[in-house]
Amino acid sequence: MLEEAAKLLEEQPLCDRCLGRLYARLGRGWNNKDRGRALKMSVIMWLHREAAEGSVDAKKRFRIVASNAGEVGRELYKHLYGEDPGEARCRICGSMLDKAIGELAEEAAKVLRLYDARKIVVGARVSQEILEAEDEVKARYGIKYGESIKAEIRREVGKLLRDKHGYTIDFDEPDAMVIVGFPSLTVEIQNNSLLLRGRYWKRGRMISQAYWPTPSGPKYYSIEQAAWSLLQLTGGETVILHAAGREDVDARMLGTGRPMILEIKNPRRRYISLGELEEAANKGAPGLVEFRFTGRASRRDIQIYKEEAQGKAKVYKALVLLEEPVDRDRLKAAVDTLKGATISQWTPRRVLHRRRNLLRRKKVLDMDCTLLHSNLAECIIRTEGGLYVKELISGDEGRTSPSLSEALGVGATCVELDVLGVEAPDIELLEERGSK
Ligand SMILES: [Zn+2]
Structure with missing residues (x-):
């Protein structure tokens, strides 16, 4: 691994993060900057020893590595040989990544505050040029334990937002997603509802x-x-x-x-x-x-x-106008035939223009009608979800059967309808129980 790292640094400049990222999945609890720095120090110590023991070749390699490794090698080389080898820019990120991560986190914190977001996720947008440079290095050296620059930016910016600014990283239900751009240094927000x-x-x-x-x-x-x-x-x-x-x-x-x-x-x-x-x-x-x-x-x-x-039971109150007067017993007999009955119902004519014409079968779970006047009744009806109640009353010219109109043998119209009861979806019941 030391030889591989030495070869990498002899052949191109890499910043601490971009070198360390090629070995991101080795070791735990360190960041890529630590990994890169540790590799560079090891390579430089090795070349220092070889050069100190008289190897001219090692000194030549040391000079190249010192320039490509940046500050960590440059200072030592200057000190040892009194010559500045210079500092080349990282082949992948142009030596801008480390500073960018800090700046992006600051900017993201500012923008997130405008949206009152506390639970967040971070996304990264990276230029094609940089992604290609990274892939090229990985392919050339057969890198197997690396991670992508996108993953590093997402994680490191997220860590700063969490540790420095108090945001919570929440992948399930974030208030907002903040998308940071590199090297563009842009910050975008997807603000959730x-x-x-x-x-x-x-x-x-x-x-x-x-x-x-x-x-x-x-x-x-x-x-x-x-x-x-x-x-x-x-x-x-x-x-x-x-x-x-x-x-x-x-x-x-x-x-x-x-x-x-x-x-x-x-x-x-x-x-x-x-x-x-x-x-x-x-x-x-x-x-x-x-x-x-x-x-x-x-x-x-x-x-x-x-x-x-759709499947939940509903309770309705219907005011029913009858075309002829009926008495209490006749109304009760008709209602009794509907209690517990399964109703065959074609899509009502009034909604046919926007709903498919199909036959549904729904049950009347309970029904009770009171005569308010000889031709006016009030009905309380409990049905399976999805039954059209106005048509249960009128019969919709035979498209709903049986109906109150059909059972009575008298035309019936629902003139006012109120919904009295809608059962909650199970999730709400669960939460209500849980909160007690
Ligand atoms: Zn870099």
């Missing part, structure tokens, strides 16, 4: 979930718009609602509220208490849209919320 887990209530009708802009203004007021009040507090750019399912625009969401994750994109402040966040969110549309936050969420929770929501 702030994700809040909780529920929303919609106490009015004609409110959509997503912001729905049209040339003449938003189509409906939306839950997302109500949450815009969070942008001032967080300095974020926009809010996206990821909900466990959705109710119709004209249906209210009462009772348990609907589980959701609110995503605030590109926030400038993220370490804010849930109470403060909730207070800001609820200033958006008081009395109309209400939020409750139970914790922070991770990116992969969003998928779980969306997927699991």
Whole structure:
């Protein structure tokens, strides 16, 4: 290994880091600068001894190595022979890497502070020229225990940010990724969203979930718009609602509220208490849209919320207008045939323009109707997730069967619909149990 290192240093200049990096996987708990420095000192001591014992060849090699090794050999050579061998620039990094690592960490710390990021990961972008120079040296000497310059920059800048500036390196859920460039000395940020887990209530009708802009203004007021009040507090750019399912625009969401994750994109402040966040969110549309936050969420929770929501049971309250008066017994008999029944349902006509036409079979888990007037009833219905309730009432011209209309033999329309209960995805239940 000493001979290999001597050959490397005779054939090209290498800084401590770039030499040490070729042996990065040998030894533990040292950095590449230590490795490079140790190899250089060993090579120089060896050549010093050979030269001291009269080898002219060793003295010649010493002069080349002293120049290529930089300060550690140059000073000794000057002292011994009274001649300055000079100092050549590192073949791979131009002798800029060591200083760059420190500068990049300082700059990254400054930028990260602007984004209120505390948990971070570091990425590195390195010029093609430098990557090629490194590969060439590795290939020429058959280097087997090295690492890449990118890995070294990522790790060393990360270490400085952690030890000197107090950042936490977190590969799973970082607040931000900081990408440092070499030799460009650029610092870029990928600022991750702030994700809040909780529920929303919609106490009015004609409110959509997503912001729905049209040339003449938003189509409906939306839950997302109500949450815009969070942008001032967080300095974020926009809010996206990821909900466990959705109710119709004209249906209210009462009772348990609907589980959701609110995503605030590109926030400038993220370490804010849930109470403060909730207070800001609820200033958006008081009395109309209400939020409750139970914790922070991770990116992969969003998928779980969306997927699991489909299978969960839902509870609805429907106000049903009948085309003819019916009596209590007739209504009860019809409702009894639907309790526990499996409903065959083709995609409702009202959503056919945006949903595929397919047949689904969903169960009515429980149902109870009260006659408010001879042609007006209020029904509480518990169903498997994914059953269209308005069509369970009307029958949708035979596309949903059985239906309340079919069972009664009387036309029936759902004139008002409220969602009363949405079960939480399992992940939320687990966390609630865990926090108790
Ligand atoms: Zn170098």
